[in-house]
Every structure is written in C-alpha cells, then in structure tokens.
Amino acid sequence: MTPRITGRPGSRLRLVAPDGGRRPAPTLVLVAHGSRDPRALATVTALAERVREQRPGLAVRLGHIELNEPLLTDTLAAQPSGRAVLVPLLLGRGRHVKRDLPAAAAGAPHLDVGAAAPLGPHPLLAEALHTRLVEAGWPPRPLGTAARRRHAVVLAAAGSRDPESAADTEAAAALLAERLGVPVVAAYAAPTAACARTVPEAIGALAGRGRTRTAVAAYFTAPGRFATQSADAAPWIAAAPLGAHPSLARLVLHRYDQACGTPSLAEQRRPTAV
Structure with missing residues (x-):
C-alpha cells in the first residue's frame, strides 16, 4: 500500500527560532540534471510549479547540474542568506548526489544548505510509473492469470558507475513489480560495470521467457537522449518519463520535509568534538 503523504510539513519544531519566534521555512531548491532536449527544462519547470501549488507560500527555486540554466551554482549564489534545502530530481544515489551537491x-x-535524499526508490514513484504505463496503453485494470504470463516491463534508467545507484534502481523495479503483478527488469541506457544490462538485452531475455507484451517504463524525471533511446527499443509500448506527475511533487515535498529535520551539509562536515 502506498503510504499517505499529504505534502504538509512533518514537524513544526524546525520552524521555531531559539527565541521562540517563527523561523521562515528553508527555500526548496530543486536540482535537475539538465539536458539538451528542450522538453526537459519545460518539464522540470512545470514540476516546480506543481510543488508550489501543493505547498503555497514555500519558496521554490530551480537549479541544474549542467547543460541548462539556471545552473545550481548560480541559483545558490542569487539566494539571499538564510537556509536552503537541495532536493535532487535524481532517482538514486550516485556521483551527482554524493559529490556535485556538496560541492x-x-x-x-x-x-x-541541507540536502535531501534522491527521490528513489519510493512507492510514489511506482505510482507515477504505473500511471505513465497506463497512459501509453498498459491495461488499466489488474491482469488476469493468463495475461500476467505474457506481460512484463523493462524499467529503463540512465545507469551509473556507483553500485548503490544500481541497487536503488533494482529496488524501484521491485516496487513496480509488486504493484503490477508482473516481472519488472531494470536495464540501462548507458551501461557500466555496475549497471551492465542494456534495455535491448532485457527485452530479449523477457521474450525468451515467453513475455510477448513487454513495455518499457521510463525511469527518468524528464525527456532526454536516454529516455528517447530507451523508448525506441520498445517492442510494444513505451511510457513517457515521470515528468510533473502529482505523485512526484508529493515526493519532492516529502524529501524536503525529511531533510529539514537533519543537519545541514556544513554541520555534517564539521569535525565532532572528542
């Protein structure tokens, strides 16, 4: 069952200043990867607007790691002094989360500055992936026994050299499989040693197991080269990226609320007194 997440702050204690007054909520900075595909900027901009709709009054900014403006460094430089929480629109642990955000x-x-966990894996992502599959032509109702033997999904992701990123994608595939009741195999548009299985290889393996209705689910926040490449390999239907799905906006706010209760990045780097 998908956990109920309302988008309201999980704790009000962090909003209370030492003198008892009310502190302003930290600015939420959405961190997108960036893409040369013009649809990517439009998509993350729409997602930012949906986050604002779900949390009126919260300051929401956007920054990119590369390729698109505003760059994250410029967004932070333009931010007045105070508190900010980086919420990466990234779906697993990897170099960008572990190195680029702290830098x-x-x-x-x-x-x-604080940093939230990456969005995935999480049941809300499985919810959004299911919606995108249905929009592409996946049966909207639960499959019967015979249909479950024919259907399968390849969860197409970008790929990473970080084994923890691969583990996160595999966990996301398991959540989607639990929701759909069919096999879901994680595969990668840019294979590495940690993420070696390509999308065509995963499709071929499923076909060898008698899966004649294999869909490709796009485990990408926004359109881009890897999402297009993965969709082109689909033997049946290919879902759109997650985009500005309401569940994604809810998950962004959930990660933000979690991060508001944790030490800032500077505090995490500070040596512990002995």
Whole structure:
C-alpha cells in the first residue's frame, strides 16, 4: 500500500527560532540534471510549479547540474542568506548526489544548505510509473492469470558507475513489480560495470521467457537522449518519463520535509568534538 503523504510539513519544531519566534521555512531548491532536449527544462519547470501549488507560500527555486540554466551554482549564489534545502530530481544515489551537491553547497558559504535524499526508490514513484504505463496503453485494470504470463516491463534508467545507484534502481523495479503483478527488469541506457544490462538485452531475455507484451517504463524525471533511446527499443509500448506527475511533487515535498529535520551539509562536515 502506498503510504499517505499529504505534502504538509512533518514537524513544526524546525520552524521555531531559539527565541521562540517563527523561523521562515528553508527555500526548496530543486536540482535537475539538465539536458539538451528542450522538453526537459519545460518539464522540470512545470514540476516546480506543481510543488508550489501543493505547498503555497514555500519558496521554490530551480537549479541544474549542467547543460541548462539556471545552473545550481548560480541559483545558490542569487539566494539571499538564510537556509536552503537541495532536493535532487535524481532517482538514486550516485556521483551527482554524493559529490556535485556538496560541492555546490560549499560554494555558497552565505547559505545554510541541507540536502535531501534522491527521490528513489519510493512507492510514489511506482505510482507515477504505473500511471505513465497506463497512459501509453498498459491495461488499466489488474491482469488476469493468463495475461500476467505474457506481460512484463523493462524499467529503463540512465545507469551509473556507483553500485548503490544500481541497487536503488533494482529496488524501484521491485516496487513496480509488486504493484503490477508482473516481472519488472531494470536495464540501462548507458551501461557500466555496475549497471551492465542494456534495455535491448532485457527485452530479449523477457521474450525468451515467453513475455510477448513487454513495455518499457521510463525511469527518468524528464525527456532526454536516454529516455528517447530507451523508448525506441520498445517492442510494444513505451511510457513517457515521470515528468510533473502529482505523485512526484508529493515526493519532492516529502524529501524536503525529511531533510529539514537533519543537519545541514556544513554541520555534517564539521569535525565532532572528542
């Protein structure tokens, strides 16, 4: 069962200043990867607007790691002094989460910067992936026994050299399989040693097991080269990327609320007194 997440702050204690007054909520900075595909910027901009709709009054900004403006470093530089929480629109752990976000925060010493966990894996992503599959032609009702033997899904992701990123994608595939009741195999548009299975290889393996209705689910936040490449390999239907799905906006706010209760990146780097 998908956990109920309302989008309301999980705790009000963090909004209380030491003198008892009310502190302003940290600015939520959405961190997108960036893409040369013009649809990507439009998609993450729409997602930012949906987040604002779900949490009126919360300051929401957008920054990109590369390829698109505004760059994250510029977004942080333009932010007045205060607190900010980086929420990566990334679906697993990897170099961008572990290195690029802390580096950007270190380059903004005028800010108290925290970082949220990546979006995935999470049941809300499985919910959004299911919606996108149905939009592409997946049966909207639960499959019968005979249909379950024919159907399968390839969860197409970008790929990473980080084994933890691969583990996160595999966990996301398991959540989607639990929701759909059919096999879901994770595969990668840019294979590495940690993420070796390509989308065509996964499709071929499923076909060898008698899966004649294999769909490709796009485990991407926004359109781009890898999402298009994965969709082109689909033998049946290919779903659109997650985009500005309402569940994605809810998950962004959930990660933000979680991060508001954890130490900032600067505090995490500070040596512990002995």
